[in-house]
Amino acid sequence: LQLKRLEIQGFKSFADKTVLEFGPGITAIVGPNGCGKTNILDSIRWVLGEQSSKLLRCDRMENVIFNGSENRKAVGMASVSMTLVNNRGTLPVEYDEITIKRELFRSGESNYYINKTACRLKDITDLFMDTGLGSHVYSIIEQSQVDLILSNKPALRRMLFEEAA
Amino acid sequence: LQLKRLEIQGFKSFADKTVLEFGPGITAIVGPNGCGKTNILDSIRWVLGEQSSKLLRCDRMENVIFNGSENRKAVGMASVSMTLVNNRGTLPVEYDEITIKRELFRSGESNYYINKTACRLKDITDLFMDTGLGSHVYSIIEQSQVDLILSNKPALRRMLFEEAA
Amino acid sequence: SESRFRETFKTIQDNFAHLFTRFFGGGQTALVLSDPNKPLESGIEIIAQPRGKRPQSITQLSGGERALTAIALVFAIFMVKPSPFCILDEVDAPLDENNVLRYAELIRDFTHRSQFLTITHSKRTMEAAQTLYGVTMEEVGVSKIISMRLQEEEQPTLDLLEVSS
Amino acid sequence: SESRFRETFKTIQDNFAHLFTRFFGGGQTALVLSDPNKPLESGIEIIAQPRGKRPQSITQLSGGERALTAIALVFAIFMVKPSPFCILDEVDAPLDENNVLRYAELIRDFTHRSQFLTITHSKRTMEAAQTLYGVTMEEVGVSKIISMRLQEEEQPTLDLLEVSS
Numbered sequence: 001l002q003l004k005r006l007e008i009q010g011f012k013s014f015a016d017k018t019v020l021e022f023g024p025g026i027t028a029i030v031g032p033n034g035c036g037k038t039n040i041l042d043s044i045r046w047v048l049g050e051q052s053s054k055l056l057r058c059d060r061m062e063n064v065i066f067n068g069s070e071n072r073k074a075v076g077m078a079s080v081s082m083t084l085v086n087n088r089g090t091l092p093v094e095y096d097e098i099t100i101k102r103e104l105f106r107s108g109e110s111n112y113y114i115n116k117t118a119c120r121l122k123d124i125t126d127l128f129m130d131t132g133l134g135s136h137v138y139s140i141i142e143q144s145q146v147d148l149i150l151s152n153k154p155a156l157r158r159m160l161f162e163e164a165a
Numbered sequence: 166l167q168l169k170r171l172e173i174q175g176f177k178s179f180a181d182k183t184v185l186e187f188g189p190g191i192t193a194i195v196g197p198n199g200c201g202k203t204n205i206l207d208s209i210r211w212v213l214g215e216q217s218s219k220l221l222r223c224d225r226m227e228n229v230i231f232n233g234s235e236n237r238k239a240v241g242m243a244s245v246s247m248t249l250v251n252n253r254g255t256l257p258v259e260y261d262e263i264t265i266k267r268e269l270f271r272s273g274e275s276n277y278y279i280n281k282t283a284c285r286l287k288d289i290t291d292l293f294m295d296t297g298l299g300s301h302v303y304s305i306i307e308q309s310q311v312d313l314i315l316s317n318k319p320a321l322r323r324m325l326f327e328e329a330a
Numbered sequence: 331s332e333s334r335f336r337e338t339f340k341t342i343q344d345n346f347a348h349l350f351t352r353f354f355g356g357g358q359t360a361l362v363l364s365d366p367n368k369p370l371e372s373g374i375e376i377i378a379q380p381r382g383k384r385p386q387s388i389t390q391l392s393g394g395e396r397a398l399t400a401i402a403l404v405f406a407i408f409m410v411k412p413s414p415f416c417i418l419d420e421v422d423a424p425l426d427e428n429n430v431l432r433y434a435e436l437i438r439d440f441t442h443r444s445q446f447l448t449i450t451h452s453k454r455t456m457e458a459a460q461t462l463y464g465v466t467m468e469e470v471g472v473s474k475i476i477s478m479r480l481q482e483e484e485q486p487t488l489d490l491l492e493v494s495s
Numbered sequence: 496s497e498s499r500f501r502e503t504f505k506t507i508q509d510n511f512a513h514l515f516t517r518f519f520g521g522g523q524t525a526l527v528l529s530d531p532n533k534p535l536e537s538g539i540e541i542i543a544q545p546r547g548k549r550p551q552s553i554t555q556l557s558g559g560e561r562a563l564t565a566i567a568l569v570f571a572i573f574m575v576k577p578s579p580f581c582i583l584d585e586v587d588a589p590l591d592e593n594n595v596l597r598y599a600e601l602i603r604d605f606t607h608r609s610q611f612l613t614i615t616h617s618k619r620t621m622e623a624a625q626t627l628y629g630v631t632m633e634e635v636g637v638s639k640i641i642s643m644r645l646q647e648e649e650q651p652t653l654d655l656l657e658v659s660s
């Protein structure tokens with residue numbers, strides 16, 4: 001399974017439609033403090049079905065929608081779509097390429113799509129169930145997690161065993 | 166009040182007697198990961214009377230004593246002495262220069278000295294009571310404290326008001 | 331005493347706004363007592379919006395922006411009653427190069443009142459120092475200090491210290 | 496399936512020892528179940544001693560050593576069942592230059608199985624990437640992406656990105 005493309009619009013500081021293309025190997029994301037790098041990570045988490053606004057650094061899920069800046073008004077919808085190449089048959093679907101998309105409106109209305117067909121959030125999270133992608137534990141690693149990883153607490157044990165076993 | 170000299174021996178990774186001289190302005194401490202930089206900060210905290218082994222990153226206070234390395238046996242005592250210049254009459258003592266010293270033996274026995282005269286721990290902490298030095302809050306700042314400083318919790322309020330008022 | 335508290339609190343609010351502007355080139359800050367009738371027990375909410383942005387809460391700020399906000403707040407308190415010396419342990423770790431420079435400049439401005447000890451991996455922070463100590467472990471597990479005075483025209487040899495930037 | 500758990504646990508222990516040695520040039524590690532009779536509910540204690548040192552517990556390790564230990568543990572689990580892609584957000588922030596290089600090499604070794612997204616301020620980590628995206632906020636509060644392909648002989652212009660090292 002390979003990440004091919006990510007499209008972000010109206011999500012956090014990405015007011016305008018933004019497209020990132022991914023190749024094999026390592027992609028580095030750089031830039032000054034506060035310019036939007038971790039927001040890209042948040043958009044990936046979000047399109048994979050993250051429901052915890054806390055893990056998205058928000059008080060409420062509505063806060064992921066671009067809320068305006070000096071020269072711009074807030075927008076009414078956040079949308080992120082991710083295209084993957086099913087090159088090793090990792091995903092239990094017939095497609096070679098699969099695009100998942102998530103939309104959120106200020107009304108609270110949410111839409112989810114797999115290859116342009118409307119679906120439920122559960123359909124997206126089920127899709128990634130066995131790939132290690134839908135989980136947080138070892139596919140997204142942040143500097144702030146070091147203490148948690150090294151603690152004796154059950155969180156670490158769950159990570160070790162639920163993910164790998 | 167100016168920090169003039171710090172002598173560390175047998176404290177954490179400083180097996181041998183080590184002397185640092187401080188001038189006015191900024192002193193930078195550099196070096197690779199794990200070489201002993203934060204241990205210097207710990208030694209300053211410790212000689213000022215820190216009693217929390219947790220704040221010194223230890224399970225027990227005995228763990229501040231050099232516990233051996235590949236080529237060295239553990240030693241039996243940790244000692245840190247700090248010399249300050251009382252150039253603005255900050256300290257309520259008659260001396261121009263004041264040296265505080267703390268020793269800890271594996272037996273658990275502790276000794277404290279002010280200008281070579283044995284004293285109690287309380288005499289040392291009392292000495293620094295009003296200077297902002299004996300407290301942790303804004304004279305020692307670590308990267309890991311950012312979340313604590315920015316939280317709404319009472320810890321921040323105490324810091325703000327007990328220290329400055 | 332409540333009136334003295336209110337006066338100190340006002341000063342800290344002004345200092346915080348001033349320092350925040352130094353870092354962010356502008357923006358809005360506020361320190362809000364959650365219970366104005368019981369100031370000495372109340373929690374304190376921090377409002378901080380960098381110039382041109384509208385984050386709903388400080389949890390939406392980036393890692394580097396939060397570090398700068400915390401530094402601004404700590405120094406806002408520090409200004410009320412500077413401690414004789416202040417130790418900063420890798421506080422610049424999440425900052426980009428321009429922000430490290432601003433941070434180093436801020437510390438320099440306080441050196442007429444206090445001594446600073448900065449533990450750092452950053453070349454910029456080192457360059458701002460008057461004195462430089464390198465810590466090494468030539469002998470495994472045993473720390474050793476090398477003095478490298480930086481006064482005036484001298485430039486230290488930094489390569490042997492394997493500094494990270 | 497307790498036997499499957501034990502088998503996976505053994506593999507993770509071996510991987511952890513191997514990766515830790517890559518970072519520290521040697522040393523001792525162990526993962527110890529606090530309750531061997533109830534492995535699926537037990538806490539896990541981590542023992543990690545860099546080469547030549549004898550820290551009593553991982554709390555005594557330095558900031559950078561703890562980060563490396565956490566990275567080694569996460570990747571030890573990752574090796575059991577690699578996720579298709581892995582995002583690392585400023586995990587290299589507390590590392591000195593040599594350790595950043597080791598970290599970048601480690602990630603490169605996993606790229607035959609997975610894609611990586613590294614968010615970083617470090618030049619070394621950038622140099623290890625095949626693709627480089629710069630994020631900027633030319634317009635205040637609005638993120639914009641600049642693609643800078645790093646394949647083969649190309650060298651990106653990094654100055655405009657104000658990267659910290």
Ligand SMILES: Nc1ncnc2c1ncn2[C@@H]1O[C@H](COP(=O)(O)OP(=O)(O)OP(=O)(O)O)[C@@H](O)[C@H]1O
Binds near residue numbers: 064067393
């Ligand atoms: N809903 C939103 N609308 C507009 N801007 C937002 C929204 N949510 C967050 N932001 C902005 O995004 C910025 C943070 O971006 P991000 O966390 O991606 O920074 P970063 O590039 O990771 O920086 P650092 O290097 O400091 O970690 C904040 O300044 C915040 O104001």
Ligand SMILES: Nc1ncnc2c1ncn2[C@@H]1O[C@H](COP(=O)(O)OP(=O)(O)OP(=O)(O)O)[C@@H](O)[C@H]1O
Binds near residue numbers: 176177197230549
């Ligand atoms: N009692 C002790 N005896 C011997 N060594 C000790 C003792 N306590 C701690 N150490 C060693 O000190 C080292 C940590 O030093 P320190 O925290 O000062 O590193 P640092 O220079 O701050 O590194 P970093 O840049 O990663 O923060 C650890 O490797 C630990 O094993």
Ligand SMILES: [Mg+2]
Binds near residue numbers: 393394
């Ligand atoms: Mg970030």
Ligand SMILES: [Mg+2]
Binds near residue numbers: 202203558
């Ligand atoms: Mg340290």
